[in-house]
Amino acid sequence: MNDQTGYDATIQLPEGASTLAPHVDSLYYDIYWISVAFFVAIVGCMVWFAYRFRRKKGVKSKPPGHHTALELFWTFSPLLLLGYMFHQGFDGFMRMSIAPENALNIRAEARQWSWTFIHPSGRTEGEMTVPIHRPVRVIMSSHPRGASSPAVLHSFFVPALRVKRDIVPGMYTSLWFEATRLGTYDIYCAEYCGLDPIRGELTDAQLHANGRPLPSSGHSGMLSRLHVVSAEEWVEFDRVGIPARFNGDHVAWGEEIFGQHCTACHVIEAGQPATVGPNLANVVGYDQPLAGGGSHMADLDYMRESIREPGAAIVAGFESAAMPSFSSLPEANIDALIQYLASRSDRGAEVIAQLEASRQE
Numbered sequence: 515m516n517d518q519t520g521y522d523a524t525i526q527l528p529e530g531a532s533t534l535a536p537h538v539d540s541l542y543y544d545i546y547w548i549s550v551a552f553f554v555a556i557v558g559c560m561v562w563f564a565y566r567f568r569r570k571k572g573v574k575s576k577p578p579g580h581h582t583a584l585e586l587f588w589t590f591s592p593l594l595l596l597g598y599m600f601h602q603g604f605d606g607f608m609r610m611s612i613a614p615e616n617a618l619n620i621r622a623e624a625r626q627w628s629w630t631f632i633h634p635s636g637r638t639e640g641e642m643t644v645p646i647h648r649p650v651r652v653i654m655s656s657h658p659r660g661a662s663s664p665a666v667l668h669s670f671f672v673p674a675l676r677v678k679r680d681i682v683p684g685m686y687t688s689l690w691f692e693a694t695r696l697g698t699y700d701i702y703c704a705e706y707c708g709l710d711p712i713r714g715e716l717t718d719a720q721l722h723a724n725g726r727p728l729p730s731s732g733h734s735g736m737l738s739r740l741h742v743v744s745a746e747e748w749v750e751f752d753r754v755g756i757p758a759r760f761n762g763d764h765v766a767w768g769e770e771i772f773g774q775h776c777t778a779c780h781v782i783e784a785g786q787p788a789t790v791g792p793n794l795a796n797v798v799g800y801d802q803p804l805a806g807g808g809s810h811m812a813d814l815d816y817m818r819e820s821i822r823e824p825g826a827a828i829v830a831g832f833e834s835a836a837m838p839s840f841s842s843l844p845e846a847n848i849d850a851l852i853q854y855l856a857s858r859s860d861r862g863a864e865v866i867a868q869l870e871a872s873r874q875e
């Protein structure tokens with residue numbers, strides 16, 4: 515699954531490392547060659563006319579009048595070309611804007627003059643790491659650095675991915691991409707976001723290191739890197755262990771996660787009436803009646819699916835309410851949740867054994 519379809523840099527463009535890159539590049543080259551054709555045609559005619567109709571002794575100029583058909587032709591025929599460019603550009607813009615449903619969510623926080631990336635497990639780094647061949651949605655926001663530095667306009671730009679979008683104070687913006695090539699790529703801020711007033715007092719060593727500007731040099735130092743890694747390295751990178759305070763107790767950890775995300779809609783007390791969603795006591799290990807007839811055993815797969823993709827199987831009697839997807843929770847958190855739910859079921863022992871076994875591997 516790690517076959518790389520990205521490509522090297524050319525004289526004109528940086529390396530292409532995302533599924534969007536071929537689309538952007540082909541449009542770029544189309545526009546480039548259209549421009550070359552017009553340049554040759556227009557400058558060619560100009561040079562030829564300058565020579566052909568140059569001033570000659572004894573020849574008086576006879577300025578021509580209108581040629582309506584010709585004028586209509588050169589006014590309206592470029593519309594076709596412009597229409598093509600607009601269509602292709604808009605198509606690419608829409609592709610970049612609408613992330614697939616199963617995208618990983620990574621938060622990007624911009625400050626004067628640094629980047630913070632919060633990965634799905636909560637792992638927070640100054641550089642971004644993503645798995646190859648997985649759609650990733652970047653959810654971006656601007657933040658004040660401190661009392662003296664407000665939230666300002668920035669722009670997230672990764673040339674190798676061909677994605678760029680502004681980060682506007684007071685709102686979230688997002689884009690998505692799917693990396694197609696392993697490696698490390700530059701991340702820039704592409705919106706001038708200010709210069710530190712103390713800059714004049716800094717020495718060169720405080721402004722640059724290893725040939726790169728440092729954050730102290732202001733906007734131009736607002737640099738970071740994107741690491742595209744294999745699926746295996748990604749699992750290693752974004753692993754979330756059980757927090758130390760639970761001392762290995764997955765049920766207690768699951769109960770905490772349940773309290774954070776689920777109690778708004780679910781009770782988990784046998785005999786209590788259901789609220790928005792079903793009462794989750796005695797669910798694991800029991801057959802669940804489904805909307806539209808039939809039923810499904812609440813085994814480990816069913817439980818994982820119910821939390822990641824609640825729309826896939828709707829519980830009978832709850833057709834009118836919808837549960838949001840929790841697919842952005844890390845796998846370890848979802849498994850802890852399920853272990854907690856299994857501990858609240860008379861028939862949960864088998865699922866608990868499966869979960870414990872899967873952690874041994």
Ligand SMILES: [Cu+2]
Nearest residue numbers: 668703707736
């Ligand atoms: Cu910036």
